[in-house]
Amino acid sequence: MPAYLAFLRAVNVGGTGKLPMAELRTWLTHLGLADVRTVLQSGNALFRAGSTSPEKLEQRLTAAAAKDLGLKTTFFVRTVPAWSQVIARNPFPSEATSDPAHLVVLLLENAPAAAQVKALQTAISGREQVRAHGRQAYVFYPDGIGESKLTLAVIEKRLGTRCTGRNWNTVQKMAALAASAE
Known part of the structure; x- marks a missing residue:
């Protein structure tokens, strides 16, 4: 069975979307997913499932979370090989080494058009830098992220798609978890 990584949007952040990771693991197992593991409290999971597309898993898990848990969230799912490509395509390698907490990977529901990425880059009022590739x-x-005007709401509006973000430290933790599953 292939391994997948899942990232939940707006879980255990700022007092919203409360979901203990033990409950998430139990629920995912109840749905028939195998070898479920989680990292941190922000809704990051690894599991095995029958071969299917990440998009189909996203739809299934998002709908089931609303029905079973009363949780309004979005799941962003990537295969383990796709996660390796997310890391390999990082356009900010020196920042990943020197300042990993301020480098964020945004997992997107849909791949934005080049014009949408350009609109986002044009809207930046600070020193933030944005690059996109696929989803x-x-x-x-x-x-820093806390004072930035480049919020998820601004990003979603300009790119025309929902997203969730993880800093490079978390990206690496998920890569290590994925490697242990191989």
Whole structure:
């Protein structure tokens, strides 16, 4: 069975979307997924499932979370090989080494058009930098994330798609978890 990585949007952040990771693991197992493991409290999971597309898993898990858990979230699912490509395509390798907490990978529901990425880049008022590839975007926040005007709401509006973000430290933790599953 292939391994998949799942990232939940807006779980255990700012008092919203409360979902203990033990409950997430139990629920995913109840859905028939195997070898379920989680990392951190922000809704990051690894599991095995029958061969299917990540998009179909996203739809299934998002709908089931609403029905079974009363949780309004979105699941972003990637295969283990796709996650390796997310890391390999990082356009900010020096920042990944020198300032990993301020480099964020955004997992996107849909791949934005080049014009949408350009509109987002044009809308940046600070020193943030954005690059996109497929269903991922990479944002470097040299002055920190907390005070930045480049929020997820702004990003989603400009790119025309929902997203969730993980800093490079979490990206690496998920890569290590994926490697242990191989």
